[in-house]
Amino acid sequence: MVQKYDYDLFVMGAGSGGVRASRVAAQLGARVAVAEERYLGGTCVNVGCIPKKLLVYASEFSDAFAEAAGFGWAVGASRFDWRALIANKDKEIARLNGVYERLLTNAGVTIIDGRATLDDAHAVTIGSKRITAKHILVAVGGWPAALSIPGAELAISSNEAFHLQTMPERVIIVGGGYIGVEFAGVFRGLGAEVTLVHRGDLFLRGFDDDLRAALAGEMEKRGVALRFGTLLERIEKRGSGVRATLSNGEAIDAALVMLATGRKPNTHGLGLESAGVKLDGAGAIVVDRYSRTSVENIFAVGDVTDRRNLTPVAIAEGRAAAETMFGKRAMAVDYDNVPSAVFSHPPLATVGLTEMEARARFGAVEIYKSDFRPLKHTLSGRDERTLMKLVVEPKSDRVLGCHMLGADAGEIIQGLAVALQCGATKRQFDATIGIHPTAAEEFVTMREKAAS
Numbered sequence: 001m002v003q004k005y006d007y008d009l010f011v012m013g014a015g016s017g018g019v020r021a022s023r024v025a026a027q028l029g030a031r032v033a034v035a036e037e038r039y040l041g042g043t044c045v046n047v048g049c050i051p052k053k054l055l056v057y058a059s060e061f062s063d064a065f066a067e068a069a070g071f072g073w074a075v076g077a078s079r080f081d082w083r084a085l086i087a088n089k090d091k092e093i094a095r096l097n098g099v100y101e102r103l104l105t106n107a108g109v110t111i112i113d114g115r116a117t118l119d120d121a122h123a124v125t126i127g128s129k130r131i132t133a134k135h136i137l138v139a140v141g142g143w144p145a146a147l148s149i150p151g152a153e154l155a156i157s158s159n160e161a162f163h164l165q166t167m168p169e170r171v172i173i174v175g176g177g178y179i180g181v182e183f184a185g186v187f188r189g190l191g192a193e194v195t196l197v198h199r200g201d202l203f204l205r206g207f208d209d210d211l212r213a214a215l216a217g218e219m220e221k222r223g224v225a226l227r228f229g230t231l232l233e234r235i236e237k238r239g240s241g242v243r244a245t246l247s248n249g250e251a252i253d254a255a256l257v258m259l260a261t262g263r264k265p266n267t268h269g270l271g272l273e274s275a276g277v278k279l280d281g282a283g284a285i286v287v288d289r290y291s292r293t294s295v296e297n298i299f300a301v302g303d304v305t306d307r308r309n310l311t312p313v314a315i316a317e318g319r320a321a322a323e324t325m326f327g328k329r330a331m332a333v334d335y336d337n338v339p340s341a342v343f344s345h346p347p348l349a350t351v352g353l354t355e356m357e358a359r360a361r362f363g364a365v366e367i368y369k370s371d372f373r374p375l376k377h378t379l380s381g382r383d384e385r386t387l388m389k390l391v392v393e394p395k396s397d398r399v400l401g402c403h404m405l406g407a408d409a410g411e412i413i414q415g416l417a418v419a420l421q422c423g424a425t426k427r428q429f430d431a432t433i434g435i436h437p438t439a440a441e442e443f444v445t446m447r448e449k450a451a452s
């Protein structure tokens with residue numbers, strides 16, 4: 001049979017969303033090609049979640065060394081080697097790039113190296129090659145947004161932070177989102193002096209206010225200097241480093257300034273306009289609940305659509321889009337109860353509604369809180385507290401939100417996300433037996449309502 005198109009699906013971008021969509025489509029019998037201009041696995045694998053978590057692990061050892069004495073250990077002088085960490089991290093990322101390559105080729109997907117641009121709704125160009133496809137999926141992700149201030153070109157983004165030649169002794173981080181907060185903890189844990197500059201009153205906008213405030217306190221205890229309500233005004237070169245001038249008049253000399261002021265959809269120069277794909281005001285691709293763009297046969301998933309910019313969400317969107325294109329029925333992603341974690345020191349994790357969101361939606365809500373010193377820190381000497389919070393809808397008794405700041409928060413909240421997805425009530429939480437002694441058991445033993 002003569003095929004009308006070269007492929008049934010052409011995927012632009014082999015990141016979390018693109019790879020999942022390619023594999024699912026191929027399993028459903030589609031002839032699939034995926035083009036990648038940079039690295040297999042995309043942001044998450046190369047300059048995001050995975051290397052970030054490895055750096056977070058590295059930064060936690062200083063805590064462990066400091067806390068060991070309380071448990072009877074005498075730890076000798078420790079020394080940290082940044083180059084060794086980065087080399088080991090790079091080796092692991094290269095291994096993962098290989099895993100992704102095999103996943104795709106074993107699924108029968110053709111991998112094409114290079115940048116693809118759209119010619120029209122059914123054709124792309126890569127280098128001198130023109131390829132046609134019945135469906136096209138745009139999954140090209142996002143890219144760090146720069147600030148337009150004097151000297152911005154002297155700053156780095158998280159992309160470069162993963163490849164620094166030396167460990168900076170003094171760092172200024174601008175931005176109070178996931179990336180700014182996580183990197184502040186990483187550099188501080190590795191021994192740097194860190195100043196975090198954020199334009200708002202408190203960082204991590206959108207998270208529960210009690211946890212945001214508690215994390216600010218914990219970071220200050222660890223020696224991160226927080227500058228809220230402050231802007232970075234300019235950066236100048238100073239010797240081998242830089243001088244950053246802030247809107248509060250402060251001038252700080254540092255080895256580097258890192259901007260973590262958000263990420264932008266990577267839609268520029270992709271030829272989207274030639275195919276008639278609509279963008280929103282911020283440059284993100286507009287899609288419906290099935291990730292279909294304004295053009296019938298073109299879909300888009302992940303950060304390029306700027307919905308919930310999280311790897312597991314992009315993966316879910318990729319799978320759903322492939323099912324919609326080649327499966328038996330259209331599939332949409334459920335964005336309720338998407339859990340997420342900030343890998344700060346200590347980590348923060350959340351699922352469901354914050355107290356403020358719940359009040360706005362339901363009026364009266366019941367709040368349960370537990371704020372305690374973790375058992376480990378009775379001997380470690382560390383003055384760190386754990387905070388847990390449940391938001392409950394009084395009429396139905398449903399738990400609307402679970403929030404935690406403390407060790408293993410991400411691991412704990414993932415389990416509770418299942419409970420919320422099942423519509424668990426506070427009574428069912430209470431009827432669950434705890435595991436003793438854990439921090440997690442507090443979530444099933446909170447009996448006293450917090451004063452509203």
Ligand code: NDP
Binds near residue numbers: 174178182199203310
């Ligand atoms: P975020 O959008 O989370 O945060 C950006 C921060 O920069 C906010 O504090 C914002 O302030 C501030 N900001 C934005 N523009 C300016 C400006 N012009 N001047 C000063 N400050 C500014 O972006 P990130 O870069 O932290 O992360 C990008 C995305 O990556 C996130 O949305 C997240 O989905 C994902 N991610 C997820 C992680 C995880 O799940 N653990 C880890 C890392 C990233 P304001 O709040 O006032 O807008």
